[in-house]
Amino acid sequence: MSxxxxxxxxxxxxAAARLFDIRLLIGGLFxxxxxxxxxxxxxxxxxxxxxxxxxxxxxxLGIGMLVLGLLFLLWQRLNPLRIEPHDEVEVxxxx
Amino acid sequence: MLRLDVNVFxxxxxxxxxxxxxxxxxxxxxxxxxxxxxxxxxxxxPAWVTGLAFISANLGAIEILGMAANGAQYGxxxxxxxxxxxxxxxxxxxxxxxxxxxxSRVRSVPEFLLRRFNPATHLFNALSFAAAAVLTAxxxxxxxALVINALIGWPIWIxxxxxxxxxxxxxxxxxxxxxxxxxxxQFFVIVAGLVPLVIIGLHNVxxxxxxxxxxxxxxxxxxxxxxxSGTNVGHWTNPLxxxxxxxxxxxxxxxxxxxxxxxxxVQRALSAKDLSAAQRTPLIGSFPKIFIPxxxxxxxxxxxxxxxxxxxxxxxxxxxxxxxxxxxxxxxxNGTLGIALAGLLAAFMAGMAANVSSxxxxxxxxxxxxxxxPGRRDSYYLTxxxxxxxxxxxxxxGTAFIASGYTNIMNYIQLLFSYFNxxxxxxxxxxxxxxxxxxxxxxxxxxxxxxxxxxxxxAGYHIAYFYKGGVFDPTHGAINAQMLNFYGAITAFVAxxxxxxxxxxxxxxxxVSELAGLVWGVHDPNAPDPDTVRKPAWWASPKLLGxxxxxxxxxxxxxxx
Numbered sequence: 001m002s003x004x005x006x007x008x009x010x011x012x013x014x015a016a017a018r019l020f021d022i023r024l025l026i027g028g029l030f031x032x033x034x035x036x037x038x039x040x041x042x043x044x045x046x047x048x049x050x051x052x053x054x055x056x057x058x059x060x061l062g063i064g065m066l067v068l069g070l071l072f073l074l075w076q077r078l079n080p081l082r083i084e085p086h087d088e089v090e091v092x093x094x095x
Numbered sequence: 096m097l098r099l100d101v102n103v104f105x106x107x108x109x110x111x112x113x114x115x116x117x118x119x120x121x122x123x124x125x126x127x128x129x130x131x132x133x134x135x136x137x138x139x140x141p142a143w144v145t146g147l148a149f150i151s152a153n154l155g156a157i158e159i160l161g162m163a164a165n166g167a168q169y170g171x172x173x174x175x176x177x178x179x180x181x182x183x184x185x186x187x188x189x190x191x192x193x194x195x196x197x198x199s200r201v202r203s204v205p206e207f208l209l210r211r212f213n214p215a216t217h218l219f220n221a222l223s224f225a226a227a228a229v230l231t232a233x234x235x236x237x238x239x240a241l242v243i244n245a246l247i248g249w250p251i252w253i254x255x256x257x258x259x260x261x262x263x264x265x266x267x268x269x270x271x272x273x274x275x276x277x278x279x280x281q282f283f284v285i286v287a288g289l290v291p292l293v294i295i296g297l298h299n300v301x302x303x304x305x306x307x308x309x310x311x312x313x314x315x316x317x318x319x320x321x322x323x324s325g326t327n328v329g330h331w332t333n334p335l336x337x338x339x340x341x342x343x344x345x346x347x348x349x350x351x352x353x354x355x356x357x358x359x360x361v362q363r364a365l366s367a368k369d370l371s372a373a374q375r376t377p378l379i380g381s382f383p384k385i386f387i388p389x390x391x392x393x394x395x396x397x398x399x400x401x402x403x404x405x406x407x408x409x410x411x412x413x414x415x416x417x418x419x420x421x422x423x424x425x426x427x428x429n430g431t432l433g434i435a436l437a438g439l440l441a442a443f444m445a446g447m448a449a450n451v452s453s454x455x456x457x458x459x460x461x462x463x464x465x466x467x468x469p470g471r472r473d474s475y476y477l478t479x480x481x482x483x484x485x486x487x488x489x490x491x492x493g494t495a496f497i498a499s500g501y502t503n504i505m506n507y508i509q510l511l512f513s514y515f516n517x518x519x520x521x522x523x524x525x526x527x528x529x530x531x532x533x534x535x536x537x538x539x540x541x542x543x544x545x546x547x548x549x550x551x552x553x554a555g556y557h558i559a560y561f562y563k564g565g566v567f568d569p570t571h572g573a574i575n576a577q578m579l580n581f582y583g584a585i586t587a588f589v590a591x592x593x594x595x596x597x598x599x600x601x602x603x604x605x606x607v608s609e610l611a612g613l614v615w616g617v618h619d620p621n622a623p624d625p626d627t628v629r630k631p632a633w634w635a636s637p638k639l640l641g642x643x644x645x646x647x648x649x650x651x652x653x654x655x656x
Contacts, residue, residue, distance in 0.1 A: 012473055015128035016137025022119075022144060022276045026283055029115055033108065033287075033434065040104065040430040048428035053299045057291050058430040065287055065434075 021080070027072030034066025097417060099246045099424055105433030112284065112437040116265055116444070119276045123269025130476040133270035134456040135202060136366035140272075142635075144279055145372065146379025149363040150387075151278035154285060155446020156439055157238050159391055164415035166388075166395025167405060169334035170310070170319025171655060173395070177388045179346035182648045184354035185377040185384065186641040192355050193364060195527050197373040198619065199612040202365070204358040205461045211526045211605075211613045212537030214466075219541055220519075221461040224358055227512040228454035229487050232447045233494020234509070239443035240495065246420060246436065255495045258440075262448050263488045266455075267481060271366055274452040278363075281441035282383070288438025289390040292419065295426045296397035306393070309400040319396075323656050330565065336578025344581025348588040352520040359453040371631045378640040385647055394419050401425065447491065455483045510552070513580070517587035518544020525595050530614040534605060536598035544591030551586035555579040 041059025049056055127133045165173040201207045205224060209217035240254035249257075265273040300306045311317040318324050318332075325332035328339055335341055354360060354377065364376035398405050398418035402425070406415045413421050423435050459480045468475075497504065522540050525532050559567040561579045568574070612619025633639070 012128045014132050014137040014139070015126050016132050016139035016272075017126075019126035019136075019139065019272055020122050022279055025115060025119065025276075026280055029111070029280070030283065030287075032111065036104075036108070037430050037434070044428070051428050052291075052426050052431075053295050055295055055298060057295060057426075058428060060294075061287065061291050061431050061434065064290075068283070068287075 021076055023072045023076040027069045027076060030065045030069030030072065032069075034062045034064075034069055037062025037065065097245055097413065097420055097424055098248065099420070099432065099436070100429070101247050101432065101436070102429045104429045105436060108430070108433030109437055109440070112441070113261060115280070116261055116277055116441075119280070120265030120268035120273040123265075123273040123276060126272055127270050127477075130459065130473050130480055131202070132272075133477055133480050134452075134459060135362070136270070136272045136275060138366060139368050140275065140366050140372070142367060142372035142375040142379055144275060145363045145367045145376040147282045147383070148275040148278040149360060149376050149380035150383050151282040151285075151445050152359055152363060152449035154282065154387070154442055155235055155449070156242065156442035157235060157446060159285070159289075159439070159442050160238075160242075160416050160419055162388070162391040163395035163398070163418040166392035167399040167415045167418050168395075170315045170396070171322050171392065172319075172333055172335050173392050174322050174388055174655060175335055175341055175345060177384060178648045178652055179342065180350045181354060181384050182381050182644055183346065184350040185381040186644055187351065188355040188361070188364075189374045189376065189378040190637050190641050192523070192527065193374045193377075194370065195613060195615075196361060197365060197367070197370050202460050203457050204356055204361050205457055207613070208522075208526070208537060209461070209465065211610065213534035216522075216534065216537040216541060217461065218466070219538060221457055223512065223515040225454055225457050225462065227515065228359065228450040228457070229490045230494055230508060230512065232450035232454070232487065232491040234498055235443055235446040235450070236491050237495040237498040239440065239447070240499070242420065242439065242443070251499055252496070255492055255499075258444065258447075259488050259492050259495075262444055262451065263485065266448060266452055266488075267484050270480070271362070271452050271456070274448045275363065275366060277448065278445050281438075281445045284434070284441045285438040285445075286390065288435035289394065289419075291427060291431050291435065292394050292422050293390060293397075296394065296401065296422060299426075300397065300400060306396060306400065310396055313399055315399065321656065322652070331578075334575075334577070336561075336575050336581065340578045340581035340585070344578075344584045348517065348520060348584040349581065351524075352516055352518075352584070356519040356523050357516070358457060359449045362453050362456060371635070371637070374637040375631075375635060375640060378637055378644060381641075381644040382647075385644070385651065391419075394422055398422050451484060451487045451491065454487045455480050458483045458487070514545045514548040514552070514583075514587070517548035517584045518591035521588045521591035522595065525592065526614070528615045529599075530607060530610055530617055531599055531604050532595060533599045533602040535602045536595045539598045540591045540595030543594035544587040547590030548583045548587035551583040552579065555582060 037058045041056050041062050044056050044058060048058070126137070129137070131137055162173060162176065165176070196204070196207060199207065199210065201210065205217050205221035208220050236255055236259055239258050240251045243249050243254040243258070244251050265277055269276070297303060297306060300309055307320055310319055323333070323338070326336070326338040326341060328337045331337040335345070364373045367373040367376050395415070395418045398421055402413060402418070402421045404412040405418065405421070406412070419439070423432060427435055459476055463479050463483070464476055518541055521544060522537055525540070526537060555561050556571055556574060559565055561575055561582070562568050563573040563575060566573070607617055610617045612621070
């Protein structure tokens with residue numbers, strides 16, 4: 001980096017356009033958690049079921065989280081992220 | 096004492112979550128090249144992201160555990176904190192105030208005061224906000240450590256240092272983008288963790304009607320399911336006092352002051368990609384806000400009827416703040432328990448991260464760049480922002496350790512900062528709508544409002560009306576602290592408004608040319624031509640979203656009146 005503060009070309013450009021898409025991570029995490037909980041729900045013990053007032057809550061929460069996770073992945077696939085740099089700033093692409 | 100039965104499965108779930116929390120910071124790192132990337136996400140985020148972050152920043156665990164406690168203690172009147180005490184202000188911020196904040200390109204709420212008024216007003220607000228933000232971060236950190244200690248048995252100091260390290264990692268690397276992306280993820284994990292509690296709990300007590308019937312047999316009584324009963328002025332019996340306090344104090348002054356001027360909230364909107372997205376940020380946030388009480392107040396009431404001696408005076412009785420952890424302990428099997436625990440820890444980190452990420456912006460731009468070292472290159476301020484982040488977290492850790500020794504001191508300090516917050520809305524609303532209001536009127540208005548809040552708070556302890564049943568109690572045990580807080584806010588607002596007007600009469604206004612884009616009716620020549628700005632689709636229009644949000648609140652308020 002140059003030491004000359006007046007060097008116009010040295011003013012850094014925003015790198016905000018390189019931000020990743022959070023929907024991938026939400027979708028991935030909820031899909032993973034959903035699968036883990038559904039598997040746990042298949043092997044539910046009587047005591048665990050009794051604790052939750054007779055509801056197999058791991059199974060149901062797992063299904064819910066899996067569905068939400070897949071919806072996020074689907075949304076991300078159908079409508080990919082386009083982060084638009086704001087007006088004044090021109091995005092510099094890596095070569 | 097409560098101790099959760101956590102097993103390997105829960106720990107695996109927690110480990111995956113915490114790995115992802117840091118992973119978000121690492122991956123957001125490549126999008127940080129300028130100080131504005133670091134402190135304002137390069138103003139690039141879509142509205143649904145900033146909207147969920149807007150609500151998550153407020154959804155700290157103190158809020159979740161505290162509102163569940165209020166639910167158990169006050170019943171459905173707690174809804175006032177969500178509906179009249181939040182949604183109208185969020186809609187107002189989005190539709191009326193955001194064009195001034197976002198359109199004027201200020202980088203923080205204090206910076207608006209600098210441009211509208213003068214350095215004195217600016218410094219008064221920037222310093223009090225920065226101090227309150229690191230302090231609140233520390234209080235969140237301490238609360239987090241307490242919960243980890245109680246639920247899984249880690250020593251307090253390890254919990255404090257480890258949690259601070261996680262928050263430090265993702266803010267230091269990813270800046271505001273790291274914080275906001277984590278807040279969005281946290282929102283969904285928090286909801287996933289709380290929903291099972293409500294489902295199992297309601298199933299256990301025989302549905303909503305069963306809950307209502309069982310609560311009517313507790314100390315709360317049948318009136319606890321009505322939000323407005325007992326709010327008559329003169330002889331109130333509602334746990335939140337009379338309707339003047341609720342509507343004017345909570346719904347108008349406190350709510351608008353918090354939601355429209357607290358930079359930890361407004362910052363989320365300023366990071367949006369354009370004005371329309373910034374306007375929609377609080378509006379999108381208002382929809383989850385309307386329904387979050389189902390996940391906080393309902394568990395509070397469930398705990399009241401299902402957990403024996405909740406809020407009792409005995410040494411082994413659980414406090415109201417334990418409502419949600421106690422239900423987790425009672426109902427959740429391993430697996431779901433891990434998700435709920437992840438949600439709770441996520442909420443604590445959200446509360447802390449929002450404060451740290453707004454503190455570093457105000458300190459870097461409003462204090463360091465404005466008064467200490469102006470005119471350096473941007474990379475210098477990016478470095479300052481990073482260093483301030485570390486310093487803020489270290490101060491937070493220190494605060495957390497002080498809090499662990501002197502809980503009361505922290506309460507007093509937080510009370511002190513509430514005096515600074517109370518008058519803010521008066522100053523901002525006058526600033527935006529009255530172009531004659533002078534620079535010194537801004538400063539003295541804030542000072543007068545802060546003083547007014549403090550005076551009312553101390554005077555209120557000697558006024559019988561603020562005591563239960565209207566009977567003065569020399570031990571102050573029966574004082575309605577919430578109601579006094581609402582009336583303190585009203586006093587602050589009135590004092591601020593009067594002093595602002597009076598000082599304006601005797602001092603000199605700023606020339607209109609310096610107010611472009613900051614005041615209603617003063618056009619900003621640098622603003623883009625409205626015809627060239629791409630309009631959002633009709634279903635994303637801020638006015639429509641705001642109207643729908645207010646409409647839902649109105650209908651629900653009538654149903655739960």
